[in-house]
Amino acid sequence: MSSQDLSLAAKLINGGVAGLVGVTCVFPIDLAKTRLQNQHGRDTYKGMMDCLMKTARLEGFFGMYRGAAVNLTLVTPEKAIKLAANDFFRHLLMEDRMQRNLKMEMLAGCGAGMCQVVVTCPMEMLKIQLQDAGRLAGHPQGSASAPPSSRSYTTGSASTHKRPSATLIAWELLRTQGLAGLYKGLGATLLRDIPFSIIYFPLFANLNNPGVSESTGKASFAHSFVSGCAAGSVAAVAVTPLDVLKTRIQTLKKGLGEDSYSGTADCARKLWTREGPAALMKGAGCRALVIAPLFGIAQGVYFIGIGERVLQWLE
Numbered sequence: 001m002s003s004q005d006l007s008l009a010a011k012l013i014n015g016g017v018a019g020l021v022g023v024t025c026v027f028p029i030d031l032a033k034t035r036l037q038n039q040h041g042r043d044t045y046k047g048m049m050d051c052l053m054k055t056a057r058l059e060g061f062f063g064m065y066r067g068a069a070v071n072l073t074l075v076t077p078e079k080a081i082k083l084a085a086n087d088f089f090r091h092l093l094m095e096d097r098m099q100r101n102l103k104m105e106m107l108a109g110c111g112a113g114m115c116q117v118v119v120t121c122p123m124e125m126l127k128i129q130l131q132d133a134g135r136l137a138g139h140p141q142g143s144a145s146a147p148p149s150s151r152s153y154t155t156g157s158a159s160t161h162k163r164p165s166a167t168l169i170a171w172e173l174l175r176t177q178g179l180a181g182l183y184k185g186l187g188a189t190l191l192r193d194i195p196f197s198i199i200y201f202p203l204f205a206n207l208n209n210p211g212v213s214e215s216t217g218k219a220s221f222a223h224s225f226v227s228g229c230a231a232g233s234v235a236a237v238a239v240t241p242l243d244v245l246k247t248r249i250q251t252l253k254k255g256l257g258e259d260s261y262s263g264t265a266d267c268a269r270k271l272w273t274r275e276g277p278a279a280l281m282k283g284a285g286c287r288a289l290v291i292a293p294l295f296g297i298a299q300g301v302y303f304i305g306i307g308e309r310v311l312q313w314l315e
Contacts, residue, residue, distance in 0.1 A: 010307030011084040017306050018298035019079030023071045026290045028052060028064035033286035034131040037247040040258055044135060048286050059134050067130030070166045074123040078116055083302055086112035086201050105202035113197030121189045122182040126166045128250050133164055136253055188246035188264045196239045204231035221300045228299030229292040236291035241280035
């Protein structure tokens with residue numbers, strides 16, 4: 001195995017391990033974010049803590065992990081692609097990696113964001129349906145306006161509401177809409193992930209670089225973790241409006257009186273006119289609390305070099 005192959009394999013392992021650890025730690029907050037972004041007004045949840053307490057009380061502890069299986073299954077290839085692609089584009093675009101070049105760093109981040117969406121879009125499409133099911137269980141549903149494919153995986157009223165499964169939702173989407181069903185909201189996902197990566201990766205690199213040791217070529221875990229948290233928080237809040245649009249578009253089942261959307265522009269227009277500009281920042285705090293430790297852990301694991309150690313152990 002060449003050193004380049006070894007390096008790529010290590011990056012993939014690092015990204016996968018980081019994703020698994022990060023998602024397990026922050027998933028309940030991500031669930032709260034999805035439910036807050038989907039509710040119209042403040043009729044169900046008053047905020048993140050209210051959402052988490054009501055979810056735990058009504059659905060139990062594991063109710064806060066609805067959709068976690070989908071994330072844990074797909075977050076490994078997603079994070080691996082994101083981190084490895086950014087590293088690949090940085091090598092490709094920057095001759096001297098020690099020389100800071102903001103334009104090239106932003107371009108590398110853009111490439112990483114475009115690559116990861118292949119996994120991110122279907123992963124979040126399935127995750128959102130599972131996360132939002134608990135909110136809809138106690139909410140009158142406006143099935144008259146929902147397309148048939150969005151109602152096929154649950155039956156009955158709220159009182160007889162059956163928990164959907166990711167496998168059933170995926171199968172019904174493939175059966176009724178083909179592969180395009182799993183990629184609903186692809187445009188909104190790209191609009192969110194590309195700016196996120198453009199902001200996150202250059203910011204992280206510039207925050208992390210002062211802590212890089214000349215002898216090892218790496219920063220300490222603590223420095224990488226803090227740099228990842230800071231860069232992740234800034235990028236997460238900056239693209240929250242796009243995340244709200246993506247969440248609304250990808251949510252198939254709607255509550256009574258909740259809008260359906262024909263696309264990103266239609267969603268933005270209805271959200272702005274009917275709920276006000278503040279609605280575009282719904283879940284911003286939750287999103288920052290999710291992304292900060294998620295990317296802090298990711299960068300910490302990535303720079304510790306767990307992948308390299310695993311590969312050395314396997315030799």
